Amino acid sequence: MTIEYSGKGDPARSLALLWRTRERTSRKGKPDLSVDRIVRAAIEVADADGLQALSMRRVAERLGVGTMSLYTYVPGKPELLDVMLDTVYGTVYGTVDGEQDEPEEVSGDWRERLRHIARANWALYRRHPWLLQVATSRPVLGPNVTAKYDAELRAIDGIGLTDVEMDQVITLVTGFVHGTARGAVEASQAESQTGMSDEQWWAAHAPFLGRIGDTARYPTASRVGQAAGEALGGAYSAERTFEFGLERLLDGIEALIHRRTGHSG
Template identity: 70%
Template sequence: MHVEYSGTGDPARSLALLWRTRERTSRGGDLGVDRIVRAAIDVADTDGLAALSMRRVAERLGVGTMSLYTHVPGKGELLDLMLDTVHGETPRPADVPGGWRGRLERIARDNWALYLRHRWLLQVATTRPPLGPHVTARYDYELRAIEGIGLTDLEMDAVITLVDSYVHGAVRGAVEAAQATARTGLTDEQWWQAHAPYLEKVMDPARFPTAARVGATAGQEYQAATDPTRAFDFGLARVLDGIATLVADRCAG
């Protein structure tokens, strides 16, 4: 799988662009950072991250490649701008019912939707995240969802990391399932119906009693090998259960 790394651009230039503290203007036309970034996101959304290059972005904008460098020095800085921009898409409602648990669930579901809109996000390693205004605002919003519930600052950071990591892993399965349908021309139900009769002939319930029982129940319910959305819902509830235990322990202490 093609993987890119955030935070590879020149720090001074990246931060200046992310926070828009300095933007050189072009002599011709209305080409600017925002237009370039939006075009780059469109390329990645449509053709995948591997297709992203300064040349492809310039082609989409109908300009010469060199004109982009007047505004964005390179692909590393461009990728950071793309990441920061899409992270500004997640809603941040002030009132979410259900207390901290309801707020974290809303955050998880909004991030799930963000990954599905921009699947190329799964191909970006962000251990060194872009330190832009949208990423910072998202982090602040997510931390405030669990502010004042008894956790230390480090525990708060770890909880947000846990939830985001869970969503990242879970949504990968959903994306792979969707890609399997597109690339094979078969829906999960069609695939299951084609394989199930043959599996029944070769699967020996006496040899694999638990797998045979559970697999048959799940297959009948899902009409597929798995249900990514249902798995996400179940796993998210268990993650929140674990956080609730931590919160209860801190309050008891």
């Protein structure tokens, strides 16, 4: 899998583009282009064919314009990628009249709010799996990424954590979602990439497993593997893994809050 990196573009140009401080208008007689139209087309290309298919040429073809016309609005692919990221992160909680539907509006305690955050991020990766191909250790400093981070922090503000712990809890939850979503996307793409469904794969391997499987030598693996396979309907269930892991993660956060405050928040 090819990995792209956020924050590779020119800082001044990227920030101007992210915050739309120098939006250019179309010249008379030219197609009605804009940064937003270009970014939407780029996201459509990545959604349909993956990040490896993204290029300024492909975006221009989708818009029906010449490639060079894009550079009037977007300096290059690195800056375009940053704006794509900021744009899709702005949809993570949905929008209401153009404003983000903030996590703290969800009813329930802090656990329910963190569940909402985790599930919203999970759904985002399933809608835009190419996000998993972008390393964001150098975050995009755009308005939507900033609003998303602020909203997630406010969902756990005042529950007994220090500011640093709040940051780490959000990083922990979103990092867990990222890792689990990667497995889910890989599993969902396995059939199209290999031409074989899970059922076909197991059917092809079953005769050999019967001959080489040694339950006496590997009793625990045999017992647990059979039980898990029967419960999950296969070797792996992304959704079950996600829900189980999320609850255990919340249990750990609850233990930290209890240690800090003497109660579970």
